[in-house]
Amino acid sequence: MDLRTRLELKAEILLPGGPVDGPCLALSAPISFWGGVDPKSGRIIDARHPERGRDVAGTILALPGTIGSSSASAVMLELVHAGRAPAALLMDAPDAILLLGLVVAREMGWSTPPAFRLPAAEQKRLAGRRLTVSEQGLIRAE
């Protein structure tokens, strides 16, 4: 199959927002935002993570899993405040603590990325491609 063909996927809305576009950074392993992502720069700093050194800012960030930390929400809020948050989140399973950072950012009146649910297997098909995501969760890869 030609991976460069146009692709359309429908994702469930977790937190509404958008439309947004950006390159898809599809992580190949679960991540803990606390201690795994630098809240000031958006860089992945977990020494053991396969995507270490990549920058989540402005990406459509696809998360196959998250490792729960009760401070993940603080890291997410700090990323939004610093202008280094992803443009949107695609999550295999909703992580309420991580998403709470976005809920609080919205309450602060800050521009907040939307979040959608998309199975890990489908996330892989989007890796590295440029995406647009509609408010209804329609994902298009060019």
Place this chain on the structure above:
Amino acid sequence: MLELTAEERATAAGEHGEGAAMAMRIVAEAARLMGAPRLIPVASAHIDGALYHGDSGTLFAEKLVAGGAKVAVRSSLNVGSLAPAGCAAIRLPPHERGMAGRMMRAYEAMGCEPSWTCAPYQAGHRPARGTDVAWGESNAVVFCNSVLGARTNRYGDFLDIACAIAGRAPDYGLHRPENRLATLLIDVTGLSLGLRRSDVFYPVLGTSLGRTAGSAVAVIEGLQSCTSEDRLKALGAAAASAGGVGLFHVAGVTPEAPDATTALGGIPPRERIALTPADVKAALAGLSTAGETDRVDAVAIGSPHLSLAEIDEVEQRMAGRRLAIPLYANTGRHVLAPLEAKGRRRPLEDAGIVFVVDTCVVVTPILPELDGAVLMTNSGKFAHYAPGNTGYAVTYGSLGECVESAVAGRLVREARAWI
């Protein structure tokens, strides 16, 4: 599907001010994301959110204050990044110091008690068995659930204060009795009684429990007549830092476990693990990262914060001797005040103890920056976090070994009959 009461909806719409509305909306959104069907009233809160991680947290707290938010229930505060009660010097840069101070004042302005301790349960905040509460700080959560038998999930940043203001929490997880039953049985009857009755065992057992259980609920068999409150405190703190443990039971000791069968709800455990002396030895070795060295630059005790009984023991073991290296004693105002009143603080400081009050050495920069430095501790939680947060390698030992090493200025080991 989440359903809010008319009163909750009115609060979220702003009937009691914008701060109260913001808090109720955050609790409701968290409930929706967690799949909770409703909110439940909570009797108290313990707030971990006043520790500075970045400016956004300060701005959030100040927005709540500006919106007139006040806590609806008794709310104690966990450690902050500064030490308003004095003692150890903190090396935070000026901007961070200013923002951390503003954050601490904002939480106090909302009516939270300036307890500034990670052991609120030893500072007079002990919710009754069976009551629903919203607590943050993993060691406080596990103590509250396991030792007091009150019910809380692990409430993290933002949600803890939002629940305290709303007086509500999402009805899910450990608030529900069916999720409090053990599914895992850990049998320690194969270990010597001497080991089970030693303080040094409990952080080791906790580390092993955290690695094995993850976030599952375990019941431990074989600790009847071996535990004390401070030992259960050390066990829970180590378990909550090594894994996601929010609740454990100890058969014949903790309130929901008159025996293992009751804690398991009469259902056979999904898994049964018998700890061997070799398992304990491996978990013990895993707590130290410094390797074979007798170098010790500093000793830190008190994670969770020391009780008065633990300070008594330090004082007895020092027996009037001076320390060659600093011993950082992390504790709260609830312990420092009675020490001060009895005239005991100054002599301990003159002998080389550095009190760290309202905060602790792994959450804010207190330890001096030294190349290749080694920290000795009797705390499983310090052993877990110190290497990443302070840059110090760790040597784990008993309280006796910590005091003797501080006196000698190098590692001193006791004979260990039980290994």
